[in-house]
Amino acid sequence: MSGRQREQPLRGRLTGLALIAPALVLLGAIYLWPMLGLGRMAFNETGSTGAMAPALSLATFRSLFEDPFTLETTWNSVWLSFVATLLALVLAYPLALFLHRTQSRFRSLLTVLAVAPMLVSGVVRVFGWLALLGDRGLINAALMGSGLTAQPTRLVYNYFGVTLGLAESLMPYMILALLAGFGRLDRACEEAAATLGAPPWRVFLRVTLPLTVPAIVLGFLLCFVLAMSAYITPKLLGGGRVFLLATEIFDHAITNANWPAAAALALYTLVLVLLLVAAYAALTRRAEA
Amino acid sequence: MQSIPPLSSRLSRRRFLAASSALALSGPAFAQNASVSGQITLMAYAGIFQDNYIRTVVEPFQRAFPNVKVNYTAGGTSAQMLGTIRAQKADPQVDIVIFDVSTSGIGNAEGLFSRITPEEAPSLAELYPEARAVGGPFGPAVTYDHLVLVFDRQNLTPPLTKLADLWRPDLRGLLAISAPPNIQGLAMTAMVTKMAGGDHVRSIDPGISKLRELAPSIQTYDPNPDGYTLILNGIVRVATGWNARAQLYSDETNGRLGVVLPPEGSVFQINTINIPEGAKNRAAAVAFVNYALSRAAQKAFTERMFYAPTNAQADVAPAALARTAASAENRARMIPVDWAEIAKVRDQWNNRWRREIISAR
Numbered sequence: 114m115s116g117r118q119r120e121q122p123l124r125g126r127l128t129g130l131a132l133i134a135p136a137l138v139l140l141g142a143i144y145l146w147p148m149l150g151l152g153r154m155a156f157n158e159t160g161s162t163g164a165m166a167p168a169l170s171l172a173t174f175r176s177l178f179e180d181p182f183t184l185e186t187t188w189n190s191v192w193l194s195f196v197a198t199l200l201a202l203v204l205a206y207p208l209a210l211f212l213h214r215t216q217s218r219f220r221s222l223l224t225v226l227a228v229a230p231m232l233v234s235g236v237v238r239v240f241g242w243l244a245l246l247g248d249r250g251l252i253n254a255a256l257m258g259s260g261l262t263a264q265p266t267r268l269v270y271n272y273f274g275v276t277l278g279l280a281e282s283l284m285p286y287m288i289l290a291l292l293a294g295f296g297r298l299d300r301a302c303e304e305a306a307a308t309l310g311a312p313p314w315r316v317f318l319r320v321t322l323p324l325t326v327p328a329i330v331l332g333f334l335l336c337f338v339l340a341m342s343a344y345i346t347p348k349l350l351g352g353g354r355v356f357l358l359a360t361e362i363f364d365h366a367i368t369n370a371n372w373p374a375a376a377a378l379a380l381y382t383l384v385l386v387l388l389l390v391a392a393y394a395a396l397t398r399r400a401e402a
Numbered sequence: 403m404q405s406i407p408p409l410s411s412r413l414s415r416r417r418f419l420a421a422s423s424a425l426a427l428s429g430p431a432f433a434q435n436a437s438v439s440g441q442i443t444l445m446a447y448a449g450i451f452q453d454n455y456i457r458t459v460v461e462p463f464q465r466a467f468p469n470v471k472v473n474y475t476a477g478g479t480s481a482q483m484l485g486t487i488r489a490q491k492a493d494p495q496v497d498i499v500i501f502d503v504s505t506s507g508i509g510n511a512e513g514l515f516s517r518i519t520p521e522e523a524p525s526l527a528e529l530y531p532e533a534r535a536v537g538g539p540f541g542p543a544v545t546y547d548h549l550v551l552v553f554d555r556q557n558l559t560p561p562l563t564k565l566a567d568l569w570r571p572d573l574r575g576l577l578a579i580s581a582p583p584n585i586q587g588l589a590m591t592a593m594v595t596k597m598a599g600g601d602h603v604r605s606i607d608p609g610i611s612k613l614r615e616l617a618p619s620i621q622t623y624d625p626n627p628d629g630y631t632l633i634l635n636g637i638v639r640v641a642t643g644w645n646a647r648a649q650l651y652s653d654e655t656n657g658r659l660g661v662v663l664p665p666e667g668s669v670f671q672i673n674t675i676n677i678p679e680g681a682k683n684r685a686a687a688v689a690f691v692n693y694a695l696s697r698a699a700q701k702a703f704t705e706r707m708f709y710a711p712t713n714a715q716a717d718v719a720p721a722a723l724a725r726t727a728a729s730a731e732n733r734a735r736m737i738p739v740d741w742a743e744i745a746k747v748r749d750q751w752n753n754r755w756r757r758e759i760i761s762a763r
Contacts, residue, residue: 161746164511270622353581353623354760368583370481370505
């Protein structure tokens with residue numbers, strides 16, 4: 114191999130490095146550095162009066178893991194995120210498939226409409242849900258007005274309300290992820306299956322769905338991570354009854370001023386999400402193989 | 403029935419400013435001092451607290467000290483303000499902070515605030531002894547407030563008159579009660595414990611047991627944006643609240659929002675005024691603290707916003723005083739709560755609410 118040929122990959126690597134350098138610097142400044150600060154904070158100590166003292170102690174982690182409530186909130190977070198993401202997938206899949214297939218001249222407009230909720234503040238959307246699902250909301254008014262129920266049915270300020278609100282907030286992300294992944298879906302394969310006599314439901318189950326698995330994997334992963342870190346929806350729709358890792362971190366940091374506890378729980382959540390994502394990726398890789 | 407016009411419409415701005423200026427300049431506890439100058443940053447609550455504090459305290463102070471410019475910055479919750487002070491420890495950007503005693507106590511213990519002496523701030527000598535004692539050698543109490551029950555006077559018959567009324571069957575599903583770690587929830591624990599014949603210092607068992615019976619009536623344990631708004635929007639009928647804001651909202655809604663200081667007892671919420679250690683303009687900050695604690699400022703703010711004064715010599719109009727916890731009758735109803743001691747059991751109370759009250763059906 115000539116020197117010139119060796120030089121080119123090296124130059125290519127250097128160019129690549131130069132191109133990603135601004136992003137790396139930015140990430141280091143706004144993500145890595147604060148994360149290091151967070152890591153350091155978790156080892157400080159909080160006295161019985163709430164005063165924080167600089168230390169290199171595992172006391173905060175010890176009390177975190179000794180408290181059975183941590184396990185409970187972990188399970189609440191993982192399960193609620195899983196259910197909300199699944200619901201978002203079930204609701205978003207037909208929409209995304211329609212948007213992928215439609216030949217309408219309004220296709221772009223319809224796509225924008227499908228992801229339009231992202232343009233509205235999460236707080237506003239949650240208050241919309243409260244107006245719909247509250248004890249004096251539209252649905253309860255309809256239920257009681259039609260004589261189906263005598264008392265308001267509790268649809269918010271509980272896990273049901275949070276799951277529904279979270280699924281709705283995840284839908285635009287799910288639709289975008291599915292649309293991005295539907296590129297591998299070849300209409301010719303479905304037509305071939307139909308020509309060979311497969312009814313539409315079998316075509317969907319045996320051809321369409323398997324071909325869109327990579328899109329589902331991508332969408333599920335993205336939305337699950339978003340759900341695990343969601344704060345506004347559980348806070349406003351939970352009514353103080355829904356205890357998740359994100360709401361606990363907020364309470365420690367903003368209500369109790371207990372920064373070491375907030376930092377330790379935030380690190381724990383980060384590690385947990387990384388482990389779950391790694392397990393998910395390993396499982397899907399094995400399934401694909 | 404003739405409705406009572408809001409207090410804000412009864413006092414014209416010009417009359418109010420003239421009166422407060424005259425009071426400011428006549429106060430013996432501070433003197434106009436041209437040698438104090440520069441800018442100071444005051445961090446405190448946002449919203450109606452900010453609007454009224456600027457009108458009744460900050461603006462008269464600036465007229466008395468024309469060389470000082472006060473920048474009011476809204477700091478969020480008390481814990482967020484403590485966070486700001488912690489973050490700026492090496493280079494403080496705030497000269498004065500007004501926030502809850504449960505967080506200022508943490509700041510005092512962490513060495514974030516400087517001591518204030520009666521020699522530099524003579525108004526300290528005029529405070530109620532407990533208002534001085536609450537901050538130790540650091541910032542003293544600047545306002546007293548207390549937990550009240552607020553209710554929808556228009557749609558609740560018979561009206562709410564006492565704490566025990568919360569257990570009325572017609573209120574099922576219509577309550578907004580802030581749970582711990584919110585300090586309203588902590589105060590409520592002490593109040594219900596006393597109502598049930600207990601003493602929160604010994605054991606909160608009686609209160610927890612009574613609150614568990616209340617669980618089916620509670621629609622939300624985390625009213626957002628707050629209990630007053632949920633009542634005015636018709637979402638709930640009764641909520642917990644703070645007296646000062648509740649009184650002001652009551653005036654602004656022509657009395658639709660009813661306010662009850664429970665005869666079973668209530669708990670003081672205390673705001674302290676502190677100077678961060680290393681504040682850039684300490685001389686002007688001390689002058690402001692002295693003014694904020696003076697009779698004139700305490701009278702003006704109480705009459706405007708119904709926070710009880712901490713200055714024992716403040717000559718507050720009886721009509722305004724009766725709507726605070728400072729009147730003799732109301733003061734007698736207060737349950738003594740040491741917030742420093744509550745901080746030690748806060749997590750334990752919080753856990754009991756979660757496991758025994760919030761999880762109850």
